[in-house]
Amino acid sequence: MTNDPAANGDATDTTANPAPGTATTHGHPLHRVLSFVRRSGRLDARLQRAWDNYADGYLLDVNDGEGSLDVRPGFSLDARYVRETWGNDNPLIIEIGTGQGENIVAAAAARPDVNFLALEVYDPGVAHTLLLAGKQGLRNIRVAQVNAPELFKACADGMAAEVWTFFPDPWPKKKHHKRRIVQPALAGEVRRVLADGGVWRIATDIEDYALHVHEVMDGLDGWRNDGGATVSLPTGHVGKGNADLAADMPHADFTESGRFDGRVLTNFEKKGLAAGRVIHDFTYRKA
Structure with a gap:
């Protein structure tokens, strides 16, 4: 998810499973703390064509x-599902908050041996992610329009080689910091x-969010900060x-990483x- 959610408006893969068409937008129960606000933004003609042309090939x-952003009961993203969907057992990288898809589509094009x-x-x-992937005919990328924490709950243990969260919404007001996606x-x-x-x-690229990441991650058991800067x-x-204060x-002093070459x-x-x-980069390794 980008710092500016409103900016996320940046031949079909016939090996993919069929997927649904355009989803409508609905609210979430008030007791849930979400890292985003669901907006019912309309697609312009170009993006609507992209959805119509490529959703069946890429959208899970x-x-x-x-209209729901929750994962259906009983769904499991496990090794069998990956084989059926991607057609192989290659390593899987999951990006939380793809924005306009520039980063993950470029990575998929550069690394065909990775899902x-x-x-x-x-x-x-x-x-926009569908458009970028579809124009290149990429076969190693899929898209899910879901609340990320719900998707991770449906993942089997050890399924992902890496997880990426680049430039999440900073929720700059202090009363909204609890909505930040990086949480224990x-x-x-x-x-x-x-x-x-x-x-x-x-x-x-938000200094206060960088502090938040350190506060959440640096003291958690089972993680190692692999930064060298x-x-x-x-x-x-x-x-x-x-913020000027x-x-x-x-x-x-805190430990962070150099810029990730794959971004x-x-x-x-x-x-x-x-x-x-x-820009603040972090690499936290499962210890």
Whole structure:
């Protein structure tokens, strides 16, 4: 999921299982804390054509009813499902929050010996990912329009070689920090789903989110921070409207990673760099 959800509006693979058509949007029960707000954005003509042309080849039929972002009861993303869907036993990489699909589609094109699963909730982002994959006729990528934590609960142990979460929605207001996707509960599911030695790669261009990632991940049992770079971050949190206070807060050193070579420079990241923001990369390995 990108920092700007509204921006996610960035020959068919006949070996794929049939998939549903356009999903409508519905709300979620009020007691659930979600890392996104479901918007009923309309697709323009180009994206609607992409959905119509490519959804059957790429969009997985795993949802609990039309318009639902939950995974249907009884579904399991296990080795058998991967073989039936991708047609092989290649390693699987799952990206949480694909945005417009630039990164995962480029990775799928560059690594045909790896299976990729894109998780995205916004209709325009799903459609754009379908468009990019379909135009290249890629056979090693699929898309699921589901709530990521629900999908991970449905994954068998050790199914993924890597999990990627690049530039998640920062939820800048302090009262909304609980909505950030990187949380201990999801970290537990990600660790279970990762194969031995697998990694969770995270990137953000928001300093306060970087601190949040360290607070969640650095002290969790079963994870090792594989970074080799030292960065200085404020030790207190700021919210939307008072981020300028961070510079005067006490700072401490944290361990992060260099830029992940497998992440292409997307339009979104270019905008962050142009705005003067620093990119924070993390590599957490299942220990």
